Amino acid sequence: MLHATDLRKRYGTRTAVAGVSFSAAPGEIVGLLGPNGAGKSTTVAMICGLVSPDAGQVTIGGVRIDGDGSAVKRRIGLVPQDLALYEDLPALANLRLFGALYGVRGAALRARCAEALELVGLADRAGDKPKNFSGGMKRRLNLACALVHDPDLLLLDEPTTGVDPQSRNAIFDNLEALRRRGKTLVYTTHYMEEAERLCDRIVIVDHGKVVASDTLPGLLRLLPAAASIALTIDDSAAGRVDLAGLGQVPGVKTAAQNGSTVTVGVETLAAAAPPVLAWFAEQGLGLRHITSGQGTLEDVFLALTGRQLRD
């Protein structure tokens, strides 16, 4: 459905996007994950024709966007990061306008408006103005406005910014419903939890470039260790940790120390935890606190870029 190939964009001396390529298939949610300023929004703007790329191309169903009035834009729905709503017009009037802009008319428009409102759970608020809505309701209406013309490709640019957890879950449910209907979704976010929950494939972007692109398990495999154990020892023992020796323990992939906390990367928690704990006991290192967890996208991003996702 969507193919973005080697997209590039500069603003003066600043490079916003430096060769982004990815694709998205029908019934798939592709996440564009990266910190603020990574080039996600510019990439989305180029995909939907708001910004002309300096190089590269975008095709939707094999067709390039050819100018502002290009018919292929009818296949795209954009959910911008901002709440792009007419606050003084009722919700239904907002939908009718955006439907009309995409050429939907008459009975079809009425039916599409009702369906979009139903999907986002605002059918009973059709006559109310967005200025009287909560932030979450506005976000849902923002989504409905992008859906009213029944696009094949939905571009969502950080659509949950400033939304309470309940509304966020409602939006996720909507997006999963759309995926089941065979829509293609491109979801930009800097929240790894959202990408982990929603996306079938994740494209990690940093400094305008794709640094990794795969499914969540595939990305986690990029980590040197799939799981980790963090052990906090007595301060007095901090200088006695033999990290090289710890690295020889069966199942241990990496070992690092930060003050009194020792982080051990392991292949599997169940297999590696007992020998690691036994090693600490043998060394006479008293433990004060232990935590463990699976690898995350945050870890992947850190491993690939050396930076935290929210830096």
Place this chain on the structure above:
Amino acid sequence: MQAMLALVRNDLRLYFSSRRALLMNILAPILIAAFFGSLFDSDASKGPLRIPIAVVDQDHGEVSTRVVAGMKSDTAFDIQELDEAAATALVKKGKVRASVVIPPGFGTQVVAAILDPERKPVIGVHYDPSQSMTLAVVNGLLVQHVFEGLAQAALGGAVGDELLSAARGKLAANPDIAPERRRQLLALVDDARRARSAAREAAAGAPSGAAASAVRLQLPFATREEAVTSGADVKYNSYAHSFAGMGVQFILFMGIDLGVGLLLARRLGLWKRLRAAPLSRAALIGARMASGAIIALVLLLIIYAAAMAFFGVRIEGSIAGFGAVALAFALLTASFGLLIAALGKTPEATRGLAVFVTLLLVMLSGAWVPSFVFPEWLQTASLFVPSRWAVDGLDAMTWRGLGLEAALAPVGVMLGFAAAFAALALWRFDWEE
């Protein structure tokens, strides 16, 4: 086209559902135009405008008394006779426009000055500098009343005898006049003195009114004043001009709202969403132009409907011409709004600057004060101000009662400005998000 119409409908719906916009763009111009119209209402049936003047007569002679009496009888003046300190104080307070001080010995000096211009008496005129336009009026009327007073005194009073005596003495003592010529001139003066004596004796036996009229001298002509309006017996309606001016001003303010609204839409992300739709740039901009022009046209028609219903304003000229001027001005307003959106950066800063520019345009258009009070260079410069043509065009089609041909120049100039504004806006418009 369908999408463009949807955008236009949406803009109209948004605008006409806004109470603030309606209050600002309809009620405000009507109220202010009504106020200005009433200020400049010169309907004679409501009585003439009288200029408040203070007069200080420090001479109390025959001539000065007649001058003061003449001024008091003049319907153009509202005269208060005071001492000099009180008169000056009133000028300072702005209670009177000017004070006229007739100095001691004025009567004697003014008679002597007829034969010896080097010894003219000086009448002091103290005026309010904020009302300097009245100075010329006061001077003009002063000339009239001094001459009338002097002439009346010379013909009917002792001043005449003094004048003839002085003249006879000068003739007799002048060595440059030939003896025969001097004799003839002295005889002429003596005849005049005898004629004055005979007239006085005749007047003494007549009723007092007749005596007064026998020696009264007035201007040897009268004037017939006629306002040149749209037709005979059609009175000038000062509201017509004030509605043109205020209508133009507040509709241009609406144009500012139009441009700032676009900047706000851009900031809020609405513009981005509109641009994501399969709409050409021409359709997007065209929809804005069309909705702006329709709103401006509707506003102008509503304002004039109120002017006609409540203030007696009439389209005395060409109705088609009025429509053409209104349409051209509507397009001008829409393109002005577009230009603001193209050149503006932030809504806040743009609004302030645009209001300043609009007020300048309106001021130069003669909407606040008539353009004839401008310096000549400014009157010429104002021809390059599009709002001047709007006001002139509306004036021409309403109270001036001119035909369609008089609308052609304003319409042409406004359309030219509209095209230039639109072209500049499209050139400067930032399409990158």
